[in-house]
Amino acid sequence: MTRLWLIALTLLALAFGNHASAQDYPSRTVRLVVAFPAGGPTDFVARVLADKLKGLLGQIVIIENKPGANAAIGAEHVAKSDPDGYTLFFTTAGAVVINPHMRADLPYDPVKDFAPVTLVVNTMEVLVVKTDTPIKSASELVALAKSRPDGIAMASTGVGSPPHLALELFKGSSGANVLHVPYRGAAPAVTDVIGGQVHAMFADLPVLMPQIKGGGCARSASDRSGAPPCCPRCRRSTSRASRTSTPTTGTRCSRRPRPPRR
Numbered sequence: 001m002t003r004l005w006l007i008a009l010t011l012l013a014l015a016f017g018n019h020a021s022a023q024d025y026p027s028r029t030v031r032l033v034v035a036f037p038a039g040g041p042t043d044f045v046a047r048v049l050a051d052k053l054k055g056l057l058g059q060i061v062i063i064e065n066k067p068g069a070n071a072a073i074g075a076e077h078v079a080k081s082d083p084d085g086y087t088l089f090f091t092t093a094g095a096v097v098i099n100p101h102m103r104a105d106l107p108y109d110p111v112k113d114f115a116p117v118t119l120v121v122n123t124m125e126v127l128v129v130k131t132d133t134p135i136k137s138a139s140e141l142v143a144l145a146k147s148r149p150d151g152i153a154m155a156s157t158g159v160g161s162p163p164h165l166a167l168e169l170f171k172g173s174s175g176a177n178v179l180h181v182p183y184r185g186a187a188p189a190v191t192d193v194i195g196g197q198v199h200a201m202f203a204d205l206p207v208l209m210p211q212i213k214g215g216g217c218a219r220s221a222s223d224r225s226g227a228p229p230c231c232p233r234c235r236r237s238t239s240r241a242s243r244t245s246t247p248t249t250g251t252r253c254s255r256r257p258r259p260p261r262r
Helices: 001-023 041-057 074-077 095-102 137-149 160-173 186-195 206-215
Strands: 028-036 061-065 087-092 117-130 152-156 178-182 200-204 217-219 248-255
Touching: 028 041, 041 061, 041 087, 041 117, 041 206, 074 087, 074 095, 087 095, 095 160, 117 137, 117 160, 117 186, 117 206, 137 152, 137 160, 152 160, 152 186, 152 206, 160 178, 160 200, 186 200, 186 206, 186 217, 200 206, 206 217
Parallel strands: 028 061, 028 087, 152 178, 152 200
Antiparallel strands: 087 248, 117 200, 117 217, 117 248
């Protein structure tokens, strides 16, 4: 994780540095648009990055949260902003990779409207349930879904998001009867898992770490043989359904708007 941060910050410094000598960039506040709600994993990483960028750029870097439509709202806002380098876009793969394959009416073009900067971090998707439920494994969750006429409700961070794709892979590979309940980001979805409004969800490991360690929710799996060092309480499932439903996704600082036209 540390090496990824250093690489990302170095590349950002170089990318902006070539411009700075000619145009004295930056000379004012920089906006970092986050296409997800405050309190979620993308917002968390963006705030860490913004703090580091402030020191590198010598200017204030403010966070603007514009969630909704699997990051399409934030993406459209950035795409229509002035291409002067003062509006940056921080998002997951959803806005720039997944959305174009799901919607024909996107109000932006990921290739034409954005200039990619760098991959910032990769994160793991994990399947969790409320701690006080009797579910102890992915196979038990599947069995519960199949035993109920109306199935089970599972949350995601939005239609087309990586957690949603993980949910669909889980559903398709296991044959479980699952109702998808999309939220506008991870924070409200996690709240409803803990509150029992939904049975389970896939989400990024960083946003779930406090709840997993604090006992608010438990990872639904089979064994701990593949647990990441940062989360020894997490368990890796040996079932096919759970293996195919935990993809790795990247959080990407996907735009340094093009330099101003001379």
